[in-house]
Amino acid sequence: MFTPRLRPAVALPAAAIAAMLAAAGCSTADNAATTTNESPAAASGGFKADTAACDDPAAATKKIEGTWKVGYSAPLSGPVAGVVTYALDGYKARIAAENAAGGVNGVKIDVSFKDDAYTPDKAKANATQFLQSDKVDSLITFGSGPVGAIADDQNAACVPLLYPSSSVQQYRDISQFPWTIQYLPAGDAEARYDVSVILKRFPDGAKVGIAENQTASGKGYSNAFQSAAKGSKLQITSIAPTTDPNTTATTLKAAGVDVVYIAGITNDCGPVVQAMARVGFTPKMVLNPSNCADGTAYVAAGQAADGGVLPSYLKDPSDPALANDEGVRKYLSQVTTDDRNNTITVAGWVQADLTINTLKQAVASPSGLTHASVIEAARNMTYASPMLINGIKWVSTPTELVGFDAFQTLVWSAADKRFKPDGDLITITGK
Template identity: 55%
Template sequence: MNTRSTSRFSRAALPLGIAAVMTLSACGGGSSSGESSGSDTDTSAFSINLDDCEDPASATEPITDTFDIGYSAPLSGPVAGAVELATAGYDARLAAANEAGGIDGVMIEVNYKDDAFAPDKAKANGTEFIQNDGVDALATFGTGALSAMVDDQNAACVPMLYPSSSTADFADIEAFPWTTTILPLATNEAKFLVNLIQERYPDGVSVGVAENPTASGKVQGDAFQEVAKEMDLPIDAVVSDGDPVAAATELKAEGVEVVYHGGVTGTCAAFDSARGRIGYEPELVLKPSNCVNAVEYIAAGNAADGIELGAFGKDPNASENEGDEGVAMYKEQMDAAGVPAEIQGNAVAVSGWTQADLVVNTLEQAAASEEGLTRLGVMMAARDQDYASPMLINGIKWYSTPELLTGIDGFRPIKWVAADEEFVPAGEIISIRP
């Protein structure tokens, strides 16, 4: 993992008179990395009151040297292994953008600080990034970290670009105008999963929930339960996976036939290993889309066989993607960054690459807009996306409008096959676009 120090940058100050309520005009633009355009929504409806910013003028100052991203990440702690995979893809994509000339000559620099998956450390990192390092944007990993950083980040009017969180709280554009996330909203994903259960079991089935006790896991579990209630799917048991054996034992005793496991990347398969040890074999186990790290399922062995989840990223090793232009570009960039082939094929690395690709597309779109490459221009671009990122499954896009953050606009069911140690398609793409 590369740690880069932020470079000093110069900006031309703009008059304070434009730091009042800014009404944004439409933006859009192409990208060298995939099909891209602004959404067809009139972005004049999107306004940010810059008077709410601690330093209103900074939001409209042109960024002319480097675009600096402060990334608070759990480089140590329980999910550090997954983060290492994600940042390998993230760094490779940004390195390729810089090698191609950056954003009209502006290089993208990333400075990582370790938060050990602890929200208080993430908050301290965010403060340092904003107050001492003067970053142009922020990123982080996990709902707990984002929750700790989001108020300070919005007050400072520093864009938070595509952090790994699925909570719907931060999709409230009026409350958090400077924040946008990458993971599918937990409520959208839950609707997809509940619908899948009801289609598979039209006469009913016993359903249980095992949720991870972290903030991210709580978001997943709560969303599934709320959507299940709305869609009239009874939940028979809810347990914590903090003790995986106890969780599996309780669900087995309750006779639960379908389990939704609201796991978190890096610990997703511990519950399945526990199931294997006590001989608990439910008819179906469903996971959130972040539980896609093949290494974890391989370690769980046969107990993981048949697990299903909704996918949105391409598998670079799948036969269906041979000859795919996006996959070819991905592999070329990962090779250039020295990322080993076994990491390139991991879905978490693909997700990290996609996160950075969204950043690059957003910055390119901002640079081509009337506002230019400014913090304001960047957030305007982030709210106006209809982008087929090259490593999204063909037919799935990243979609946002000034009024609504949809993000990933569809899923395809995939199933883990333990004998082959790979995911295979298990259904057609289901759109969740409004």
């Protein structure tokens, strides 16, 4: 059950804060405290990998020393390549910093990249090569379609798929995909948040139009939103594909909707908003998915993007209020590219940071660093990464991948050219 519950952005229980600080030896500003099971494999009631079902059970439990090999199937070309560059800048910077500091207990992380052009078939081919020829220790990819193409093979091989940019509920089923850990918030949980945010502004109900990207990611967001809206006072009166933003805008305008929900991928939101401005359509509210956080797209949309709403869980390194935040300072010391203030770059950094924390937890287990101990660590982890908004944690349990346990509602300010917080955190309390 997802229960929207308001709480102050820094309102963690005192006992929890004390425990986190004791474990990490840092201040509350660092936000890098970690609460984990001491031993994933031995934890009472913890997740235990079933290596007997693996294609090669011995490989799943073989101790890794020297180098942990990551295979990254990424859209280095194609429709989202430009935005993905930001994510990769953050990802590479965090990995490079960890390696420069000696690695994870002396184990260096070696990442190999292969282009999939954001197409499932190419992602599947890449995964086959990574698994069979390159013998990687873990995988990562970008998009729900590629995750779907990879998931069966990597689960059969018992090679962890760690923190890919995907949110489809199907691959969160631990019984079916125990070796897959997605990064983006659960589609159904985010959809319930979206509905609650709309109803807060329109308590008597509203007409909603969906701008739907035709990829697996877009349809996943759309389907989850439609399901969450059932039985509420929201009426979904139009669903318009985003293939041609001008046609999308014209369709939504003709439907006379009050709210536009953009069920899109990273580079959809700005163009759709610009198109609505071109046809003279200004809905009362525009709600974007959490993955649609590329600030450059909103800047390009100009005044038309003003007031757009976005759920977030990541710190904004350009926020003056966070100038002395230890997590932000750590991030800025590692990421030196021109796009370092972009939320997508931050997301890539956090994906790498989650991976590193998972490896650290696995190293500390009785089994040492193995494929099995890593997936056990990933299934038994509560972690406040330094670039998560203070008060938000990553939570994964043996029975549920919660992921980010809260959202901060943000509203785009065209004048300031950035998102600004609106209200308190909204906590996600499970399924």
